[in-house]
Amino acid sequence: MTYEESEKNKNGLSSYIKKEGSSDLKVRVRFREPKLLVTHSGHITEQPKYEHLEQYLDSYVSLEDGDHDPKEAKELVFREVQLRHRINEFRKKGYFTAEAPVELKKAPSSNNIPISYRDNLLSHVNGYARSMHNDRKVRASRSRRISGMILAHFKRLSGADEKKAKEEDKRIRLLAKRTAWEIRKKWKVIEREVRRRRAERAAEAQRVAGKEQLANILKHSTDLLEARIERANINISAQTSESAVDWNYLLKTSDDLLSVDELKLKYSNPDLIKNIEREEEAEETSDDEPLSSEDEENEDEDITEESNLRKRKVSDKTRVVNKHPPSLRRSRRFFAKKSYNHVSDLDGEVIVMKKEDITDGVSTKKDLNDGDQNEVPLHDTGSSSSLSLLYNEDVASKKKRRVNDDGLARKKSIAGISEQRKFDEPNGSPVLHANKIQVPFLFRGTLREYQQYGLEWLTALHDSNTNGILADEMGLGKTIQTIALLAHLACEKENWGPHLIIVPTSVMLNWEMEFKKFLPGFKILTYYGNPQERKEKRSGWYKPDTWHVCITSYQLVLQDHQPFRRKKWQYMILDEAHNIKNFRSQRWQSLLNFNAEHRLLLTGTPLQNNLVELWSLLYFLMPAGVTQNNSAFANLKDFQDWFSKPMDRLIEEGQDMNPEAMNTVAKLHRVLRPYLLRRLKTEVEKQMPAKYEHVVYCQLSKRQRFLYDDFINRARTREILASGNFMSIINCLMQLRKVCNHPNLHEERPIVTSFALRRSAIADLEIKDLLVRKRLLHEEPMTKLDLSTLRLIRTDSEAFDTFVSDELNSLCATNAYNRISTFLRMQIDEECKPCQFKKSNFKEHFQNKIYQEQLDKLNFQKYLNESKCSHSPIYGSNLIRLAEKLPKHSTSIDYTLYAKDDPLYLLNTTKALRSCILSTEERASNMKEIIQRFACITPKAVVVDLPELFCKTIPRDLLYEVSRKINPLHQASTRLAIAFPDKRLLQYDCGKLQVLDRLLKDLVSNGHRVLIFTQMTKVLDILEQFLNIHGHRYLRLDGATKIEQRQILTERFNNDDKIPVFILSTRSGGLGINLTGADTVIFYDSDWNPQLDAQAQDRSHRIGQTRDVHIYRLISEYTVESNMLRRANQKRMLDKIVIQGGEFTTEWFRKADVLDLFDLDDESLKKVKADSDSGSTKNEENWEVALAAAEDEEDVQAAQVARKESALEQTEFSETSTPQAMLTKDSTPLSSDSATPGFERDSTEEQSNTNDMDEDRSELEEDLDETVGHIDEYMISFLEQEGTSDEW
């Protein structure tokens, strides 16, 4: 059956079904049937099977193979369809070729049966009936179709109008919608505009409010500071008389008074006099008053008046002196005293001075600027004349100059207080504070001067009920100062706590130890352990005096925050407080709510990324509602408005510092001053061992240079650099750095081994050989040949003695044979010829023949006998034995064995003889030196199974026997079988290692102990090898070292002098460990971030270090490294100038810088550089990702581990626990506005966003312009009036 047929069938079916369904128009004809009379059972008519003809017709379906039940037919059709489908599918798959669709031939019908007429007729009838049926169907359907068409036509005619109306309606509706939309849009535009205006207004208002608040805060901090100063002044006045003596002494030292006069003359020029105000006039009049009253007055004034005034007073007084030259000498003492007074003020209040300078910076700037010109020379000369009594003033005014002078003001840092400290400590503190606070008697330890000062500062904070940040640089003893504070509180104030100290987990035990060491009188609870242990520790929690100090970690305090929160703490101290720099962290929030009387934050890095961090610290100290005044610290937004943004701008702009920005800085300083104490190591350096930095330039080795040049000259590298793809560039840079560090990192010297063919090529050949050749030549002809019989082997009889051979010769039966043979020969009748038919003759002849035969045999026997008996050796064993003077058994082992069997052996041999011939082993060991110098070349290729093929014929046990023998040449032959690159090449390949070798030898022999820092774990591996080669003992610490192991390692290193070297990775070893055992730090490579290096240095250069610390930085010459160093130095300089010591940014290398490193001067590169300069730079996160991508897996892992650790200690965002997330969270700006230089990218994006907005707006405004009219105006005004807030 073909496809078409089946289609037809389907159609037939469908039309049939249609007919069934279409019974709308039915004509019913009713007629009654007359009832039949039934008289016989046969009369009963059968119930008709079908009611109608139609039904009957419906009862079957005629398909081509006969009639079927409809159901059956359906099924059949269905099956057929399925079959079709399958065929189609197969055809699609290509089972049937397209051109020849396979026709399933019908099986030939069983045609043998003759068709009768009846059959014919019946089939004809059937066929006719079928055709009739079909005809009927066709006709019915046609009529239906026609009627349907007619119907449709009329319908259409009637519906046209209606449709038109509908369409019209739709159109109108659409129009209305559109209009409405337009209007709404318009309104929205208006709304936006209105909102903008409103926002402007609001911002304006806010700005005003903010300014007010700022002023408030400024005032508050000023007040605070002044209050403290007042207190200090009171102390001072009490001490004045005591210290007067000192001043006398000081005066004596100041000899050149004339210069003083000159100065004063200079100082009191008319310009300045103009600036004198009325108050000063009044003071001037009081100049003549007695000394004491003057003093008192000054005291009063100091307390009450602005220090600005006071400052002027200084000049007043000098002027006064000037005005009364005759009384000068007389009033020397007076002046001195006054100055002293002033000086002491200054000492105590340098902060005040400075701050006031700043406050007045704006208002009295003019005055001061005027004054500057005069002051500057004064100070210069003042300092040059080394007038000690003017010195402090000098200092003060210097500072003032710094603030006011545009150029110098840049040097001011946010953490600029430290600068003042610098002057405070060396000068003021001994005089001022010597007797102020005694070291608490409970405290077992000595405080250094600056620590003493810190303690005083802390107590002052405590007294003034303020919280603060102790932000000394690392290694200055923040811990000790804190402990001292607590001791002081206990001793003086009888405040025994409880105090809560929250520290990173890693230093918890350290804190405990410090407490035990310095303050054994305190009871310490170190709160850690698993939940159960902690619970135990909490027993007796609320009883007073169970313990005084609780030390716990950030993590635990969060976990168990309930009990902690319930307790009332005297002091809450947070170590490494930059851990709470993120005010969004749960930690920050949670800790903020703790019930603590005082708070103290300890951190070495108060600023890590941006000012927001600082804000979160400050806010933590002064949360709303906690501080007594209304001056809760400013909220974030204000803070950002005031400081963050201007600062960012400042840093971005770099060099130029406009007065406005300066002002901001000054303001910030003012805000911070009372809360922050920061000292740098450099300032207290005289109390620390010195630190020397050396940069050691290393030449690249030849291989390095080759690889380096090769890499940088590769077309691909150039392409990448030109492409400006940040990631790829970083990658290139990383490669180059690797080359600089060690060429093996870039391209390892391969371990050369042969190429191994598993199966010999001749393995198959061998089989063929066996089959063909060996079978063919199986019988060797030589085996059949006895050569010795023929005496062809001359050396055969060498085993014979000559004596034996002689005897043998004598046994030779030649003579006997001869006799017999002559006898026989005689018997032979030569002439006897065989003659025919002569019997006797024949017999004779036969006899003759026998004789002849015998004779021949005899001759042969004779020959054999001769040859056998004449076996004479060439030398003979006796001769050989005689010649053999030396014993055969000369191996040492055999010798002893031999001696055991034969005691005479020892007598018969001598050592001298034995030593003449050495055994293989002895020879081998003797020749070891020489053998060791040889090596067999690694064959390029080796066939593994060849030896077996070769040694097939050798019996296995023989092989085994041989294999037990020592092969003396084994060393030489295996030396290059696996050809390791020569170990020394490790060093010779690398310029840095060459330098390091010399350096280490020098250092170690001089008893120095060394820390070697590197960033790459692979370098650590190489260093390990290197140190092993040189036999230095070492310890290693990297990312894989477990934390508990770290402490052990550090302990071991600090205690064991015999270990001269400690190698660490900067990432893992840079934090939290104390390696004062070492006095030398070598940086094998420099980190991207100089801060990390700085941290690493502090491992050894810290409190506890007794020796000077030398830092060596290995830099490869003329490479990216030197460029990196240069850039890092530049940055460091800039950093020093702009924000001294404040680590404002960790993002050191921006894209442009990275390109800079490559020392290339292609035009294209420059272009790229320019692009990248102008374009966006990556933010920190991208940077790290890029770095991570470029670095080795292990290093990345190490970094991650380090990060994880720090994350563990540092941040605990409740939402995100993965370090990655933390990273992103950490480094994304806190709000859209807080773009710091580290996040320039974001800021630019931000910018672009705002740009977009601007564009929108301008478009809108254009729109407005276009349709300028009363409606817009009206709309705006309407909205303004109505108020938009209700709606949105």
Next chain:
Amino acid sequence: MVQISEVKGNGRDNRITTHSHIKGLGLKEDGTCESVGGGFIGQEKAREACGIITDLIKSKKFGGKGVLFAGGAGTGKTALALAIAQELGPKVPFCPMVGSEVYSSEIKKTEALMENFRRAIGLRVKETKEVYEGEVTEMVPEEAENPLGGYGKTISHVLLGLKTHKGTKQLKLDPSIYESLQREQVSTGDVIYIEANTGAVKRVGRSDAYATEFDLEAEEYVPMPKGEVHKRKEIVQDVTLHDLDIANARPQGGQDIMSMMGQLMKPKKTEITDKLRGEINKVVNKYIEQGIAELIPGVLFIDEVHMLDIECFTYLNQALESTISPIVIFASNRGICTIRGTEDIQAPHGIPTDLLDRLLIVRTLPYSESEIRSILQIRAKVENIILTDECLDKLAQEGSRTSLRYVIQLLTPVSIIASLHGNKEIGVQDIEECNDLFLDARRSAQVVKSSSGFLQ
């Protein structure tokens, strides 16, 4: 202690050969040639032609073809060939030979040629090296009855524990490796390196965990390996077909006792038969089909090609046609001459015309005087000889009159003469003196001519 002398990196100090100053063809990026570059001077057309040939070779479009450098003596044919080798880099095999090398009493001529042919065909094979590396934590030989009886027990296998920073592994090793381990005198605490492919074992040193300060023994300490115990390294090996021939002809490497026995049993050099080569070709083809190897047709350079005889040429003809064939570069300085091994067949360059037909011919021209001058300058620099300008001129003149080779050869004697006179720089009179002492070919020929066939 192992004595190690530092290898002097400066090859110049060690050996100066005629062409040690050649560093490459000295072509620009666009294929044209710099007048002075790569140690080359002049021969610009030839160099450009060679540049094209090099590119073709590099892009593997030049297999089985031949090049002939034709030019007078001392015109830089060998230098060109060497420059091509330099340009191709170390990965492409370059096999130089001289025509007369094939004549030997031991090996057939064709055999020698074939060997060189196969030396010049490289095979780059990807190989996965299985490497076990670590500190030995235990080494337990497991004994079993000797299956052959006698001699007590044999070792069936060895259990070896290896440790690295990443982990530990216990390995079961073949007894043959145990032999190697014993031979290397490996004990626990040593760091060893086993290469499974070849079965080679090496003791790297003692683990530094065992390093103590007071260890008097001169042990070499090494850090414990960092990676896994079992490492798989995919590396690319460059071998030539000749290497494979050799490896299959006799056991190599001397790794274990079997190969030692093999050496004992077959002391004489196994001849590499054509049959063997055929088998190896089959193996190589299989590798190539499997995609683990790649053929790298290298360069066979036959200098003085006119020294080959007709038999060799016939062989070359056939060899060049074969599927695996290197690029062959001939060099000849002959014009038309009789082909060796024939009675009277004259052919250009002494090469049969049918072979000549298959070759690209590159002509080298004699150097001009100025070129000779700059070549001399370079050579003098290489040989560390200081020449005055006049002296250079003089030598250049001499060179153009005689030959470049002659003047270059003159350099060393001249410098000796100059030093005998106590001059640091070489002067003209030194050269003249030297010219008196030595004859160049032409003068020598004249002398011979004038003396009617006999030297007096």
